[in-house]
Amino acid sequence: MKKILSLILCALLICGTACAAFAEETKIVFCVNIQPQLPLEFWQSIADRYMAAKPDVKVEIIGNPSSNVTLPQYEKTLLATDQFPDIMVMQNPADFVPSGALLAFDEGDLDYLADPNVGKIDGKQYVANYKKQIIGVFYNKDMFAANGIEVPQTWQALVDASETLLAAGIQPFSLGLKDGWPQGQLANMFAGTDLLAKDLHWGAKRNADEVKFNNPDLQKAMEKYQTICTKYCGSNITGITYTQMLEQFFTGKAAMLPIGSWVNAEVAKAEQDFEVGWFTLPGDEDANVVSVFVNEGLSIGADTKYPEVCKDFIHFFFTDKELYGEFLKSEQLFSTTKETVEYDMIPLRKDMEEQIANMTEVEGFESMTGDDAFLPGLKDYFTNKMTQNIAIGADVASELDAFDEEWEIAKEAIDDAA
Amino acid sequence: MKHNKLHDTLLVAPGYLIYTVFMIIPLGMCFFYSFTNWDGISKNYKMIGLKNFRRLFADADFYNALKVTLIITVITVLIYNVLGVLLAVLLNRKSRACAFTKSAVFVPTVLSSVVVAFIWSYIMQTDGGVINTVLGVFGIAPYDFYATPLRTIVMISVIIAWNGLGLFLVIYVATLNTIPTELMEAAEVDGASGVQRFFKITLPLMMPGITINSILSMAGGLKQYDHVKVITGGGPGGATQTITLLSVEKAFEYNRRGYSSAIILVLFVMIVIVSAVQLSITKRREVKY
Incomplete structure (x- = not known):
């Protein structure tokens, strides 16, 4: 009897193990961009909502472990160690596409987006762009009014106002170099106004080596940028962090804050005791160009075992209006879907939308997408090196020459690998 | 006791295995990749000979990083060893004040370098930092610790030394305790002054400790990464970048892992040469009694 019972138990054990193996759950790993406005809990709520809708799928959330490691750096580490996620927030696909790390979406996969073609690389789409952000100048309306300053419509008017x-x-601008990236936003705006507005696909021409970074338009743009940094940002620009920039502006120590529309999230807190306004950086003649970032979205790893599940997850993210609305609300973003997504907007955000309605939109210089995107590594060179050097007074022409030399090295690396 | 070879081998095997997996193999891989154009993320790469090294020795960023690394190394080595020896001699007494001071100097050593760097970056903040707030109370204008790259590098070096001095002090105190008291007493009886005793007896007999500490501090300075990463990130414009920081930047931001491996290999060779030279110099000065 004991023998029979033992045999039955063994048989049950074997069957159970086999069934468990066959019923292996579908698990996808989602690498997210953790920020103050989009904490881990927010991303987990997306995963939870999806898992509730699709009980046979498990979504694991991972994110860059520290603010000292940028998301692209973290993703490169994951890729180098064979831990590349199934789905990920992608900021610069141009760094990953040459290595074949990303899965291209098929035609029609992203039909729910207003422009599924934005940022295509060699005719293929690797990113479902989930937000549009604009960069401009936040300003203290009360300070402007008290000093009889109108919103500047030309570069000269901006200098006069400063x-x-x-x-x-009063310190005109709040800007700091210590975190490495915020100053790049001002440089992006000048490059957009003086260079990209004349040729929206200048980036593709640079990539084809038809033009150089050291050209009169970019030189003029960077000289203007240097003027602002060296004359109107206080005496300790090198020691100021992004948080301190916000603090300087929102406590009334500086009159203008040149940064992206994500700062609307701070404005929405309404902790400042003055009215905040916004204008686009003016050019020589008028103020009719706005720089936009459309470089961030969701991508799928080329080696995922579940490409269809990943596409379904991304579709879910965009088409669950409540979920996508919460995402947009976090930073008062501009949606990228065909269908309008309503959320609780602050008045300044609505004002921005009205102001830019008839403006020329150019991509943020450092984060141009698709065939216009910088070669791998050059975005970091632009933010971490060139714009910082120019901000502390380095010769603009020499810096642009060095940028061209860096382009040669990056190009050679790509050609070597081909 | 009779030695059993198999027994001995089994005892040392785990140590050798760990050393091989975490030291020899990565070093070998670094050596190999330094001759490739690997971007760190692609599955394919090509052998490109000495191209990475040729580019490295023509790279202004590398020379700047080398300069920064050397400044940090010189300052920290001086503080660790000169101040370390002096403090050890001064504090090598049995009193509560000395015990307390030794503990106070040692406490920062147990703190994470990242934590220390964050604490100090808040202390030295130009706008609202502790030091400048205190200066403001006395009507003194704020001091900009980040005004020039050199000032920032010196400031970081002092922070590094503050963080690590305790460990070096412990080694020096331990070395001092190995000096026989009879030698000191004999010298005192012979009429040697305190300064003479220090230079003629204490310092020569501390040479084994100085050898260890100078090599440790030199290698630590040349490998410096974490404090600089947290305090300046190597900026502005790479002006405060160390060699290790440059290497990580090239690997993970510029997708040039092969080039980055070449940087690390050069650093490795530098550390080996400097340590060997240092060892031969200090060993020669060690005295036996």
Whole structure:
């Protein structure tokens, strides 16, 4: 009897193990971009909602472990160690596509997006762009009014406004180099206004080596940028962090904050005791160009075992209006879907939308997408090196020459690998 | 006791295995990749001979990183060893004040370098930092610790030394305790002054400790990464970048793992040469009694 019972138990054990093996759950790993406005809990709520809708799928959330490691750096580490996620927030696909790390979407996969073609690389789409952000200048309306300053419509008017503020003992701009990236936003705006507005696909021409970074338009743009950094940002620009920039502006220590529309999330907190306005950086003649970032979205790893599940997850993210609305609300973003997604917008965000309605949109210089995107590594060179050097007074022409040399090295690396 | 070869081999095998997996193999891989154009993420790469090294020795960023690394190394080695020896001699007494001071100097050593760097970056913040707030109370204008790259590098070096001095002090105190008291007493009886005793007896007999500490501090300075990463990130414009920081930047931001491996290999060779030279110099000065 004991023998028979033992045999039955063994048989049950074997059957159970076999069934468990056959019924292996579908698990996808989602690498997210953790930020103050989009904490881990937010991303987990997306995963939870999807898992509730699809009980046979398990979504595991991972994110860059520290603010000292950028998301692209973290993703490169994952890729180098064979831990590349199934789905990920992607900021610069141009760094990953040459290595074959990303899965291209098929025609029609992203039909729910307003422009599924934005940022295509060699005719293929690797990113489902999930937000549009604009960069411009937030300003203290009360300070402007008290000093009789109108919103500047030309570069000269901006310089005059800055001089007026300086004369009144007010620091015109809040800007810092310590975190490495915020100053790049101002440089992006000048490059957009003076260079990209003349040729929206200048980036593709640079990639084809038909033009150089050291050209009169970009030189003019960077000289303007240097003027602002060296004259109107206070005496300790090198020691100021992004958080301190916000603090300087929102406590009334500086009159203008040149940064992206994500700062609307701070404006929405309404902790400042003045009215915040926004304008686009003016050019020589007018203020009719706005730089936009459309470089971030969701991508799928080329080696995922579950490409269809990943596509379904991305579809779910965009088409669950409540979920996508929450995402947009976090930073008062501009949606990228065909269908309008309503969320609780602050008045300044609505004002921005009205202001840019008839403006020329150019991509943020450092984050151009698709065939216009910088070669791998050059985005970091632009933000971490060139714009910082120019901000502390380096010769603009020499810096642009060095940028061209860096382009040669990056190009050679790509050609070597081909 | 009779030695059993198999027994001995089994005892040392785990140590050799760990050393091989975590030291020899990565070093070998670094050596190999330094001759390739691997981007760190592709499955394919090509052998490109000495191209990475030729580019490296023509790279202004590398020379700047080398300069920064050397400044940090010189300052920290001086503080660790000169101040370390002096503090060890001064504190090598049995009193509560000395015990307390030794503990106070040692406490930062147990803190994570990242934590220390964050604490100090808040302390030295130009706008609202502790030091400048205190200066403001006395009506003194704020001091900009980040005004020039050199000032920032010196400041970082002092922070590194503050963080690590305790360990070096412990080694020096331990070395001091190995010096026989009879020698000191004999010298005192012979009429040698305190300064003479220090230079003629204490310092020569501390040479084994100085050898260890100078090599450890030199290698630590040349490998410096974490404090600089947290405090400046190597900026502005790479002006405060160390060699290790440059290497990580090239690997993970510029997708040039082969080039980055070449940088690390050069650093490795530098550390080996400097340590060997240092060892031969200090060993010669060690005295036996």
